[in-house]
Amino acid sequence: MLEIAIIVAAVAIGSGIALLAGGMVGIGEGYVAGKAVEAMARQPEMEGQIRTTMILGQAISESGAIYSLAVVLLLIFTVVVPLVNRLLELL
Amino acid sequence: MEPEVLFYIYTFPVSQPLLFTWIIMAVVALTCFLLTRNLQKIPRGAQHLLEVAVEGIEGLVVGDIGPEGKVFVPLILMVAIFVGLSNLIGVVPGAFSPTQDLTTTLTLAGLVFVVGHVAAIMKKGFLPWLKGFFEPYFFMFPINIAGEISQVISHAFRLYGNIFGGSILIGILYMLAPYVLPVPLLAWFGVLMGIIQTAVFTLLSVIYIQIKLN
Numbered sequence: 001m002l003e004i005a006i007i008v009a010a011v012a013i014g015s016g017i018a019l020l021a022g023g024m025v026g027i028g029e030g031y032v033a034g035k036a037v038e039a040m041a042r043q044p045e046m047e048g049q050i051r052t053t054m055i056l057g058q059a060i061s062e063s064g065a066i067y068s069l070a071v072v073l074l075l076i077f078t079v080v081v082p083l084v085n086r087l088l089e090l091l
Numbered sequence: 092m093e094p095e096v097l098f099y100i101y102t103f104p105v106s107q108p109l110l111f112t113w114i115i116m117a118v119v120a121l122t123c124f125l126l127t128r129n130l131q132k133i134p135r136g137a138q139h140l141l142e143v144a145v146e147g148i149e150g151l152v153v154g155d156i157g158p159e160g161k162v163f164v165p166l167i168l169m170v171a172i173f174v175g176l177s178n179l180i181g182v183v184p185g186a187f188s189p190t191q192d193l194t195t196t197l198t199l200a201g202l203v204f205v206v207g208h209v210a211a212i213m214k215k216g217f218l219p220w221l222k223g224f225f226e227p228y229f230f231m232f233p234i235n236i237a238g239e240i241s242q243v244i245s246h247a248f249r250l251y252g253n254i255f256g257g258s259i260l261i262g263i264l265y266m267l268a269p270y271v272l273p274v275p276l277l278a279w280f281g282v283l284m285g286i287i288q289t290a291v292f293t294l295l296s297v298i299y300i301q302i303k304l305n
Contacts, residue, residue: 056291060295062253063249069252070248073256
């Protein structure tokens with residue numbers, strides 16, 4: 001029972017650290033949005049194209065944070081959930 | 092993460108993603124059948140929808156790959172419609188979008204990968220295609236292989252992570268604040284991100300095919 005508690009605690013701490021990747025992605029996407037606003041102010045007639053390209057670039061760069069989210073979700077659903085179920089059965 | 096089996100058809104287990112994939116296939120097939128019944132030279136009424144969709148995808152594909160890219164338009168159209176519909180279905184409470192499951196996204200990404208490489212072999216010939224892996228320097232062979240594999244994995248995981256993560260968030264939100272609060276957030280995560288991820292997935296498949304053809 002102690003081993004199960006240690007594993008669950010380790011997964012919890014690890015997922016908290018892994019999701020810090022979202023912070024850097026937020027900085028990058030905010031920078032891109034700022035550059036897009038500057039470009040739109042300089043050339044208002046290209047507004048539609050600039051907006052589309054900005055959304056596309058942000059969606060692709062967001063995939064870095066999504067990889068860590070996918071790893072965390074896979075960990076939780078394959079490691080923690082069976083262990084917690086087994087723990088609740090033992091109790 | 093076993094998909095839960097809903098019911099059996101003569102010992103064939105039908106799981107949740109499979110059922111919703113069938114539902115999407117039925118909806119798309121029925122819509123296309125109803126819309127193509129009286130094709131006319133000058134489009135009227137509902138035929139405009141089909142023309143807009145086909146011309147949009149054809150403009151995207153031909154603009155990127157060139158005039159020989161017309162053969163890929165049905166594949167890209169299928170990918171766009173299937174991914175778009177299944178992302179939007181995830182917004183309905185209780186429904187399960189097929190792209191929430193890694194099998195669907197890996198299959199679609201693998202499909203685009205295989206089609207791209209087969210097209211490259213058919214265009215360039217088997218030995219020049221094989222030589223392409225050794226292109227800049229001879230020892231770059233493992234790096235090129237790893238690059239191809241990481242393209243497929245990133246393609247699949249981007250879609251899977253976005254849709255599955257969105258559904259987990261919506262599920263937690265439904266538990267916390269039942270009726271009113273989820274609605275605007277559901278609009279953002281479910282609908283908007285679904286549409287954006289569809290566009291990204293489609294665009295990236297076109298770009299991957301174009302990279303492999305050159």
